[in-house]
Amino acid sequence: MTSETNTMQHQHPLPYNSNNNDNDENEIYLAAIEGGGTTFVVSIARVVKQQQHEQQHNNNTLLQIGPTSLEILNTATFPPKDEISGVIPTWTPTQILDAVCAFLQEHRPSSPSSITTCATNNDKPLTDDAAATPDTALLSVATSTGRYSAVGIATFGPAGVHRHKPNYGTILAGSPKKEWRNVDILTPIREACGFSNNMSSSSLSSGMDSRVRFDTDVNAPALAEFRHRNYLKQQQQQQQQNNHPSPNAPSKHNSPTTFPPPPTTTPLTSLAYVTIGTGVGVGLIINSQPVHGLLHPEGGHVAICPLEQDTFTGYSWGKERSPYAGVNTVEGVASSVALTERYLQMKMEDNDDDKTKQEKDVIAARHGDDDDANKNNNSSRSNENIDSNNTIDSNNAQTRELLSTLPDSHPVWSHAANAIANLCVSLLLLTSMQKIVLGGGIMKRYALYDMIRQRVWSILNGYLDCVEELSDVQQLDNVIVEGCWVKKNKLGSGLVGAYALALDAYEESK
Structure with missing residues (x-):
């Protein structure tokens, strides 16, 4: 078991917004994907350096995870919600992954200046015809030669989360979402991000690419919550130390020095x-x-x-x-x-x-609770919520x-x-x-x-x-x-978790 010092270092790596390098060549761009059985959300962010964070502290596109601030550049949901009806269309896994990969390819940073900040877009399709013909989405964008600094993917399960196993990044056969069983999510996304070109075939087959991190949509938010809460606790402890200087610190008025209070809680490890x-x-x-x-x-x-x-x-x-x-x-x-x-x-x-x-027929027709009632009353309500067994x-x-x-x-x-x-x-x-x-x-x-x-x-x-x-x-x-971010931003917990995975992947790949 590691010492407390080593453990805390692992929990809190050096801030990604460190200001050690100021030139654009050191910009860090991350991609995050939250995978659900109905929709996928894909997002791109830039790590904000310390002086930039101070200049943009009122920017509502900023997401903070621990000591790191991210500026959200682009976000999209596939399939997009219909703007008129508000209905989310049904796409196949192939259609969803094609659209996600097209988005990632379109925004791949061939150079730091190639990504421009735009308003977050959660509902509109990538192209004008993407919603109607998702299979052609990949044909409608130009492929960049660049790549992201790291990518995090958080999906529903059960999924392969062991990086050394062949099923890493795949939805497993036990999933209740039948159409997603045995679907490989990791490989097409990794290729769309430009990560496969410099890897050996053995590394690709084993999923060993430190720049890509894959986990469930609950493990990933757990990681984000853990990182952020530990950071807040450290900040609180630092503030307490500032308010109660150590006994050896010089006293301005030579008055008795106040001893710091003992810790009131144990370190957060779970x-x-x-x-x-x-x-x-x-x-x-x-x-x-x-x-x-x-x-x-x-x-x-x-x-x-x-x-x-x-x-x-x-x-x-x-x-x-x-x-x-x-x-x-x-x-x-x-x-x-x-x-x-x-x-x-x-x-x-x-x-x-x-x-x-x-x-009963009147109540059922009003609430959509009984298929027979709908038939008896010749209701004009759509039967789209009634399955083949005539049940809700x-x-x-x-x-x-x-x-x-x-x-x-x-x-x-x-x-x-x-x-x-x-x-x-x-x-x-x-x-x-x-x-x-x-x-x-x-x-x-x-x-x-x-x-x-x-x-x-x-x-x-x-x-x-x-x-x-x-x-x-x-x-x-x-x-x-x-959760920490429930009232602070519009990003879902899974997407925040995916960004936490991407940050860990970047730290490992440095």
């Missing part, structure tokens, strides 16, 4: 990042390193203790190749898919108990949006809070996590934070009261927290 959206993912930092064991953490599939009299039979995604068949797991209860299906089940159960058939398609994002209409007091949120609290308790008991960061679309329901903390306190039943950070329920406010 952190969990949990995202709750269409699925539930868990990224872990333990002993200051991302966890890569047999695979990577899949904490969304651990079993939970459900609330009493819970009649929910599990979410549809869990029926195939999911632990416990998706019944009474974190993802099987707290994901947006599971919560939507639970809500629909609860509504139909209420209808069976309290409504006549005519009343919870995979459809528009269907899941109904969750946003529910009040905080709705029972589905109690089930969600219980499932997430069960996961937090497991993390505390198994890994002694110092920080558990909760994110994802479901956690935009801010009432859940307090509900989860209260439930964690109840489940623990006083067992960890001896730990200062867990000595009372209010202390959990500092243990179970929201």
